[in-house]
Amino acid sequence: MKQMKIGDWNLEVDVEKTKDFYQAYHQITESCDCIFCKNFVSAIELIPKPVLDFFRSLGIDPTKEGEVSEYCEIKDGMHLYGGFFHIVGELISGPDCWIETSEEVSHLATNNMIEINGFKFGFTNGVRSLPDGFPNPTLQLEFEGTIPWALKESYK
Incomplete structure (x- = not known):
């Protein structure tokens, strides 16, 4: 495990174990064939390099494993996406990006996130949908973050 300081977070991350898992795992589009997941995978190489570098610095292959949702078209073919990826590691200190507002309701606190080239990132111990x-x-x-529509086929 390697200690990392990212924004207000202190983390311990095993980048190699994370990378090994992603290398062996299937693409998002093998478990979901919706047009929005297909677009996300197709558009990955079109997102800003610092965003890709950030994913890769944690061992994440953003075309694999994660939970991805398209929220809406923003403008000019750009679409707002959100979701999460798993990392082998621990949050040592820093704000959880999810805030509990009641016993049954929580929300993503975007003020507890960092911005890299228009993408927002945050960490949480609240792990969901962990693959076997x-x-x-x-x-x-x-x-x-926003990504372009990269497919020839339309979502409409």
């Missing part, structure tokens, strides 16, 4: 075989300990990286 993902190594422990597990940390979740939440993201939100």
Whole structure:
């Protein structure tokens, strides 16, 4: 495990174990064939390099494993996406990007996130939808950002 300081967070991350898991795992589009997931995978190489570098610095292949949702078209073919990816690691200190507002309701606190080239990122210990075989300990990286429509086929 390697200690990392990212924004207000202190993390311990095993980048190699994370990378090994993603290398062996299938693409998002193998478990979901919706047009929005297909677009996300197709558009990955079109997002800003610093965003890709950030994912990769944590061992994440953003075309694999994660939970991805398209929220809406913003403008000029740009679409707002959000979701999360898993990392082998622990949140040592810093704000959880999810705030509990009641016993049953929580929300993503975007003020507890950092921005990299228009994408927002935050960390949480509230791990959801962990795939079988993902190594422990597990940390979740939440993201939100806009990506272009990269497919020839329309979503409409």
